[in-house]
Amino acid sequence: MAKAPVLTPQADDFPRWYQDLISKAELADNGPVRGSMVIRPYGYGLWERMQAELDARIKETGTENAYFPLLIPQSYLTREADHVEGFAPELAVVTHGGGKELEEPAVVRPTSETIVNEYFSKWVQSYRDLPLLINQWANVVRWELRPRLFLRTSEFLWQEGHTAHATYEEARDFAARIQREVYGDFLENVLAVDFVSGRKTAKERFAGAVNTLTLESMMGDGKALQMVTSHELGQNFAKAFNTRYLSKEGAQELVWQTSWGSTTRMIGALVMMHGDDDGLRVPPRLAHIQVVVLAIKGDEAVLAKVRELGARLKAAGLRVRVDDRTDVPFGRRAVDWELKGVPVRVEIGPRDLENGTAMLARRIPGGKEPVAIDALESLLPGVLEEDQALLLKQSRERRESRTADVSTIEEAAEAAAAGGWARVPWAALGEEGEARLAEQSLTVRCLIAEDGSVPDDGDAPGNLAVVARAY
Amino acid sequence: MAKAPVLTPQADDFPRWYQDLISKAELADNGPVRGSMVIRPYGYGLWERMQAELDARIKETGTENAYFPLLIPQSYLTREADHVEGFAPELAVVTHGGGKELEEPAVVRPTSETIVNEYFSKWVQSYRDLPLLINQWANVVRWELRPRLFLRTSEFLWQEGHTAHATYEEARDFAARIQREVYGDFLENVLAVDFVSGRKTAKERFAGAVNTLTLESMMGDGKALQMVTSHELGQNFAKAFNTRYLSKEGAQELVWQTSWGSTTRMIGALVMMHGDDDGLRVPPRLAHIQVVVLAIKGDEAVLAKVRELGARLKAAGLRVRVDDRTDVPFGRRAVDWELKGVPVRVEIGPRDLENGTAMLARRIPGGKEPVAIDALESLLPGVLEEDQALLLKQSRERRESRTADVSTIEEAAEAAAAGGWARVPWAALGEEGEARLAEQSLTVRCLIAEDGSVPDDGDAPGNLAVVARAY
Structure with missing residues (x-):
């Protein structure tokens, strides 16, 4: 007998599947003020792990x-012309x-470049104070007309890095380092998320930046999502706030700056990247609950065993939840953990106990098999690493198989209509072509060099534009 | 030759000493919008460690x-009459x-009881959903007319816990558990801060609570500071938001609730509790930098040694900073670390290196002595624990020696004028006496039972009022 679907199937209606999942997996609710959201404990648990993994990498750079x-005085925003135009x-x-x-009047920060520069201009005196590498974890507000939970919300949580350097080269290299060593490493090795790393076109740049680097990922429906960005700000904010340093040579010089951010949007990306018709699939290295040990029935021996096993697995360094809520039917609890995407379920009932076995259910490849209870401690770490690798492989294969190399706008539109991405020579497209794509709701997600690397010059010959419909 | 004081001496002007220290130790700056603040990296490092230690204890309770x-719709605030009156x-x-x-219009949250209850009323269906134990780390805004960095700021950072329970007793016990196992344990064992644990009078209760528990500490100038509070909300918000559950017996019942918070004010408390005329003294268990290893001169062998020793101490589990900025004079750096209150400095110059020794400077008891470099790994953990204990002892002794048992309002005022606290029988004082104290800018910080415990009944015979001038 086929189960009735818990969620609207992806193939029927991807946006509705997304909403269903967010709600039924208890990740978030809509807030009362337009576009705001309540992040529920299970969703927030994912964010806490993202924070911990990113924070360690950020600190590793000396930040x-x-x-x-x-609250920022309204007048601060107006000091950098492009910036205020973008955010007003x-x-x-x-x-x-x-x-x-x-x-x-004071504005609720939409981002903090202006207020940060007000203080950088006080803190930075001489070359000895550089580089100044600062990050903050905070909430920001950007009024959204078409909100969608996690992806576009009027308030979101993020980290925003702000740095000041003595030279253009140092700033450029630092922005690239964040892109690669913090964001790229985190997405690939923790979120199991494949991406293309490139630079934004002038049209898609951050308001106030001279260059924006981006990581773009392909979601389950073939659309693109901007995962994180890292900006070279040049001296735009330094000029607006007079952020200067005394050089070794004794001259007053403007600093060169970067800013870079990653947000709760990544929770939405996780859903659309790894989710399936049964719910979310959380990468084991991210999961705040990697293993749930379930008592099938409220039998005393079973309860004692799940608790003891839970403690044993915790002591072995796994992140474990014991589910002994046997006043809720087992089937409902199993479906709930499946929805929430916990990588591994260990299910124990009276009969299993007699055999010294448990049912091991793996959410990522799917499937269940009996295993010896005493083997779990040594077995599970390998299982989790295997499933982590599988998610990244699936993510990569999806993008590769759905990306077409084309040479015209028409062909790019066809590729997008078929649920994929297109790579088009930027020379054949240019800003005019970019404007024509926009009429069909298509965007250049980023520019990449011929060899797939991030180009230093957006207009270098051979550059490719990655074109897609995007969130 | 006596050093010129780096800070205004405490004895000359305590408030000015406080401001000097906050500024010179680079803990925080005033923000541009009235009463706001910028928390600088060294100050934020203290907050991150407070968060980590509190968060672990909060999670230990199942929260x-x-x-x-x-942003909260303005109308939410008005649903609980006392609450809106207190916060408007x-x-x-x-x-x-x-x-x-x-x-x-939307208000920037001053606290979240109202919006939390809006969602609790949706999430709580049956007794199986209780207790519901939630915490959030967030920023809140309360407009301040007389702001002071960390102590009273228009925006501050905090954690706010919100829980719902099936019975009055469970809620009461949970509020008391947070007070004891989370806050009390943290203050005593991490911040090395002595306190009196009691209950607030009706006048001093949180707006909307039926009972407020508090921990009150004596600062260096003898004034009191409310460190943290934990509230029994009764069914006040449950009524306002109709937060009900289906009981085991099948009846729709209102939940019983608690809320509890701790804020960046604790950084100010740390300063006023442990600071001296040379700067801050950070308790070793809290310190994000427990040991700084300083190169006295830019000699290659010295630099190599401080880096190697730094790595070795880090590997031994200590939180270490290597200071090899030898383009800044040694004396200036030493004074700076003293101001910042890093518990232990290890100073190495060329002559020390020849002898295989380093100068070990202990910030908390004060003093310097040469020690063998190779002995530091085994020596330092004990030194840090010893100094942690000393801070708590000094904190406790100050309060005990400066608290007087008196029987009249006049005597209580005298004790406060002399820079101390008074314990007065509550029966001799009462609400009328409390009002008269207010005319002299004195408050009842809390009520304690005769045996020093937290009274279940504020008006129980034998209760003592702790009276003090307060921040």
């Missing part, structure tokens, strides 16, 4: 965490505080 | 982290979003 205020339509504005109208 | 929106004067209000005036 330190700090915290800048939520998305601002939330505080006009009243402590029962009075404010003399100057 | 999970989640995230609720920053402190609200920051967003009236415009995305370039338009909002239909309903």
Whole structure:
């Protein structure tokens, strides 16, 4: 007998499948103010692990965490012309505080380049103070007209890095290092997410940047999602805020800067990248619950065994949850853990106990088999690593098999309509071609060099444009 | 030759000493919007360690982290009468979003009881969903007319716990457990901060609570600081938001709730509790830098040795910073680490190297002595634990020696004027006496039972009021 589907099948309606999953796996709810969201404990658990893994990599680069205020004087935003033009339509504005109208309205930060530079200009005195490498974990608000949970929300959580360097080259290299050693390494080795690493076209650049690097991934429906970005800000904000340093030679020089961010959007990416019709599949290295040990029935011996096994697996260094809520039917709990995408379920009932076995259910490849309970400690770490690798392989194969090399706008549109990406020579496209793609809701996700690397020059001959419909 | 003081001496002007220290130890700067602050990397490093230690204890109680929106519809606040009365004067209000005036203004959360209950009322269906134990790490905004860095800021960072229980007793016991096992244990064993644990009078209760538990500590100038609070909310918010559950007996019942919080104010407390005229003294168990290894001169052999020793101490599990910035004079760097309160400095110059020794400077008891470099790995863990214990002892002795048992309001005022606290029988004081104390800027910090425990009944005979001038 076939099970009734718990979620709208992906093939029927991918956006609806996404919403169903977010709701039924208890990742998030819509908030009361338009476009806001409540991140529920299971969803937040994923974010906490993302934070821990990213934070360790960020600190490895010598960057330190700090915290800048939520509220920014409106006048700060206007000091960098491109920046205010980009963000003005998305601002939330505080006009009243402590029962009075404010003399100057304050905006809720949409990003912090301006307020960061106000302080960098005080903290940076001489070349000895450089590089200044700062990161913050914070919430930001950008008013969204077409919100979607995790992907586009009026408030989201993120980390934003802000750095100041003595030379153009140092800043450029640091932005690239973040892209590669922090974001690239994290996506590939923790989220098991394949990506293309490239640079944005002028049209798609961050408001105020001179160059934006991006990692773009292909979701389950073939659309693209911008995962993270890293910007070279040149001296734009340094000029606007007069952020200068005394060089070794005794001259007052403007600093060169970068900024870079990654957000709760990655939770949405995880869903659309690894989810299937049964729910989410969480990469084991990310999972805050890697193994759930389930008591099938409320039998005393069974309960004792799942608790003891849970403790044993925890002691072996695995992240384990014991599910002994036997007042809820076993089938409902199994479906729930499947929805939540916990990589491995270990199910134990009275009969299993007699045989000294448990049913081992692997969420990622699927399937169940009996294994000796005493073998689990030594077995599971290998199982989890195998399943981690499988997710990355599936992610990579999807993009490779669905990307077409084409030479015209029409062919690129066809590839996108068929649920894929196109690589088109940038020379054949150019800004005019980019504008024509936009009429068909297609965008250049990024430019890559002929050999697949990130080009130093966007207009270098041989550059390819990666074209896709995007979230 | 006496050094010129780096800070205004405590005895001359305690508030100014505090401001000097915050600024010179690079803990925080004033933000541009009134009452806001920028937490600098060294200050934020203290907060990150507080978060890690508190978070582990919070999770130990079975509480999970989640995230609720920053912006709350204004109408939510008004549903609980005491709550809105308490918070209305402190609200920051967003009236415009995305370039338009909002239909309903949104307040920037001053605390999240209302929005949490909106969702609890959806998530809680039956007794099986209880207890529901949620915590969030977030920023909140409460407009401050007389701001002071860390102690009273318009925006601060905190954790706020929110729980729902089936019975009054469970909620009461959970609030008390948080007070004892999370906050009390953390303050005593990590921050090395002595406190009195008691209950607030009706006047000092959280807006919307039926009982507030508090931990109060004596600062270096004898004034009191409320460190953390834990509230029994009764059914006040459950009624306002109709948060009900189906009981085992099949009846729809209102839940019983708690909320509890700890904030970046604890950084200010740390300064005023352990700081001295040379700067901060960070308890070793908290310190994100426990040991700094300093190269006195830019000699190659010295630099190689401090780096090797730094790596060795790190490998031994200590939190270590290597200071090899020999383009900055040694004396300036030593004073800077002293200001920042790093517990142990290990200083190595060419002459030390010849002898195989280093100078070991201990910030907490003070003093310097030469020790064999190879002995440091085995020596330092014990030194750090010893100094941790000394800080707690000093903290406790200060409060005990400066607390007077008195019987009248006049005597209590005298004790406060002399830079201390008074214990007064609550029966002799009462709400009328409390009002008279307020005229002299004195408050009842909390009520304690005769045996020093937290009284279940504020008006029980024998209860003592702890009276002090407070921050």
